Amino acid sequence: MSLRLFSAGLLAGVCLTGLAACNDYAGESGSQIMPRAEAQEVPASGVGVSSDVVKLHQGMLVMDTHLDTPAYFHSSDYNFSKRQSFEEDGTHVDLPRMKEGGLDGGFWVIFTPQGPLDEASYHAARNSALMRQTAIREMAAKYSDDVELAFTADDAERIAGEGKRVVFQSMENSYPLGTDVSLLETFYIGGLRMVGPVHFRDNQFADSATDVSGEKFGGLSPLGEELVKKANELGMILDGSHAADATVYDMIELSETPIILSHTGVDGIYDHYRNIPDELLMAVADSGGVIQINAYGGYLEALEPTPERTEALEELNAQYGDPINMDEDAMNAYREAREALDAEFPPPRSTFEKFMEHLLYALDKVGPDHVGMGADWDGGGGVDGMSDITFLPKVTAALLDAGYSEEDIAKIWSGNMLRLMRQAEEARTSELSSPDVLN
Numbered sequence: 001m002s003l004r005l006f007s008a009g010l011l012a013g014v015c016l017t018g019l020a021a022c023n024d025y026a027g028e029s030g031s032q033i034m035p036r037a038e039a040q041e042v043p044a045s046g047v048g049v050s051s052d053v054v055k056l057h058q059g060m061l062v063m064d065t066h067l068d069t070p071a072y073f074h075s076s077d078y079n080f081s082k083r084q085s086f087e088e089d090g091t092h093v094d095l096p097r098m099k100e101g102g103l104d105g106g107f108w109v110i111f112t113p114q115g116p117l118d119e120a121s122y123h124a125a126r127n128s129a130l131m132r133q134t135a136i137r138e139m140a141a142k143y144s145d146d147v148e149l150a151f152t153a154d155d156a157e158r159i160a161g162e163g164k165r166v167v168f169q170s171m172e173n174s175y176p177l178g179t180d181v182s183l184l185e186t187f188y189i190g191g192l193r194m195v196g197p198v199h200f201r202d203n204q205f206a207d208s209a210t211d212v213s214g215e216k217f218g219g220l221s222p223l224g225e226e227l228v229k230k231a232n233e234l235g236m237i238l239d240g241s242h243a244a245d246a247t248v249y250d251m252i253e254l255s256e257t258p259i260i261l262s263h264t265g266v267d268g269i270y271d272h273y274r275n276i277p278d279e280l281l282m283a284v285a286d287s288g289g290v291i292q293i294n295a296y297g298g299y300l301e302a303l304e305p306t307p308e309r310t311e312a313l314e315e316l317n318a319q320y321g322d323p324i325n326m327d328e329d330a331m332n333a334y335r336e337a338r339e340a341l342d343a344e345f346p347p348p349r350s351t352f353e354k355f356m357e358h359l360l361y362a363l364d365k366v367g368p369d370h371v372g373m374g375a376d377w378d379g380g381g382g383v384d385g386m387s388d389i390t391f392l393p394k395v396t397a398a399l400l401d402a403g404y405s406e407e408d409i410a411k412i413w414s415g416n417m418l419r420l421m422r423q424a425e426e427a428r429t430s431e432l433s434s435p436d437v438l439n
């Protein structure tokens with residue numbers, strides 16, 4: 001989650017494109033790339049993509065490495081099996097829209113906001129993260145005709161080949177582990193396969209890209225180094241999104257397998273703390289890693305809020321204080337007030353074209369073996385022209401237009417991420433397993 005609450009590029013609740021839903025074609029997706037020559041007659045996409053490109057897109061294994069949708073699972077307003085819409089409720093992902101947009105699945109996030117570094121707060125965060133993991137597993141159980149938990153790269157290909165949606169799990173912010181990295185084993189058994197040490201603030205494991213208080217460790221802390229070793233031992237992919245550049249370098253250096261940046265942009269297009277400079281992009285690629293490009297407006301370009309919005313935000317922040325000090329009730333009240341503010345004074349939005357600039361820049365620098373997509377859906381991602389996952393065929397169309405081959409695009413959509421998954425699996429030394437009790 002890219003901080004829906006505290007950053008400028010927030011859920012707008014308003015879509016400026018006015019585009020309606022996609023076509024009603026929802027062909028079965030699978031791991032095979034469908035040759036374009038075999039494309040059947042299908043309606044042109046409602047998102048302005050030709051029918052042959054929609055067919056090609058639907059035939060690929062399409063994965064996103066940062067789906068924040070589990071944050072909604074506790075909400076009675078959210079129903080995974082019902083087609084909802086960004087224009088009405090600000091959501092990006094549900095089962096009908098996954099079919100429409102040809103999204104086969106990806107990493108569903110166990111996100112925890114950063115809180116105080118003390119035992120009581122660690123325990124509260126741990127309990128909350130375990131409940132979030134339980135919610136993801138309950139979702140997979142409830143919709144077992146359509147989705148399935150994935151524990152390995154092979155699982156993902158099999159599940160998508162059966163026409164179901166793939167549910168990998170990742171952890172955004174390792175804060176809930178407290179000071180005991182062995183707790184990662186418990187999450188692993190529950191299905192966790194990707195872990196990022198840090199979020200918006202420096203924590204017990206690492207320096208964050210966005211902590212304004214400055215460097216705490218100069219990268220990973222000694223506990224953070226233990227976390228990297230534990231993740232390698234378990235066969236998890238390490239995620240450097242939200243980490244300070246120095247932390248990402250440390251992760252590359254220490255990890256036995258290539259790292260991922262599950263939802264990150266590039267300084268080459270917009271110089272921002274949450275994006276990475278060219279030399280770090282090169283270092284990630286040189287070590288075999290992958291950057292998955294974010295679609296979070298505030299990180300794609302400098303977006304200027306209206307004076308009215310700025311004033312309202314200042315008033316809100318003065319009223320509620322620093323979110324890090326809020327208890328759950330205060331956080332809920334703040335969230336409600338913030339949503340009302342966003343509805344009245346919508347945040348500025350970035351565009352599909354700007355998202356593509358980041359994606360094509362990264363591809364140009366490091367090539368199609370090292371780039372993918374992690375849009376931060378339901379965590380603040382989404383732009384004008386790609387307001388939810390039904391617009392994903394546009395990305396395939398734009399990559400074709402830019403001269404990328406079908407094989408390249410298949411790697412971008414999932415091949416690279418699955419390669420990292422397999423490398424993590426091969427390097428694994430732990431004997432633990434995840435019992436597949438749901439199927």
Ligand SMILES: [Zn+2]
Pocket residue numbers: 001002003172241242263376379
């Ligand atoms: Zn995030």
